[in-house]
Amino acid sequence: MTTSSSERGVSLGMPELPAPAYPDDVRARLEADAREVIARYPDSRSALLPLLHLVQSEEGHVTRTGMRFCADMLGLTTAEVTAVATFYTMYRRKPSGDYQVGVCTNTLCAVMGGDAIFETLQEHLGVGNGETTDDGKVTLEHIECNAACDYAPVVMVNWEFFDNQTPASAKHLVDDLRAGRPVQPTRGARLCTFKETARILAGFPDERPGAVEEGGSAGPASLVGLRLARGEAAPARVVHPRGGPHEESQDRVHEPSPAEHLSSHDAPQDTSASDPAHPAGPAAEEGE
């Protein structure tokens, strides 16, 4: 008698998880998609990350059924799949909303207003970290640095950038998402739902007309170093005093108009204490 890979996972001491099977039609569709993904890699196990996105696109999060499916398709144990699915934060482990609103509360965004934005959205939406609004539209999350620090504080919706946010603009953003009003990221294609995003991340084409052409890129503030390396003129450096004469910079050039702002770094905002209920987030209180 042969054993399935998921059963081999149990034999390694992992608890057996009752993972209900996909309906036959869903399973057949996912298997066809999975075979297409697996064929792109010389070693099938390299397809695990896109397959996890694929099953996430089916149910909105990575279920035990999805992990068992990945294990079966790749000849892995469920323990191996679970280890990967629980390591990466892009894989959700519980049902989530159509729009994952991630507020960057890593160091730079936090001090530039990310903490204040997160606190405001918690209160405005009535949900905590990782929780979803009653209408199933928005899941609020702390997120780590998304390499857009030059546009801090940054909010991501389904991994699209919303740069230079404020508490007020973030409230407006989530209100639009919940009301179904069109929302355009600062950079990149127009938004789609979390499930649709997961399918694109699994490696399937974005079928929306014009969406690929809308794809974003690094903004001007991120490209200043490249311009300098090419011998192009550096833009005026903008440095605002932040608290006293000792912080007046000799590099300061002039008071810029809003149109001259390379990013919000020259527009510091008040910050608030980090979310004490989220131990993985920034924990330091003022004075610590």
Ligand code: FES
């Ligand atoms: S700290 Fe927020 S994008 Fe880098």
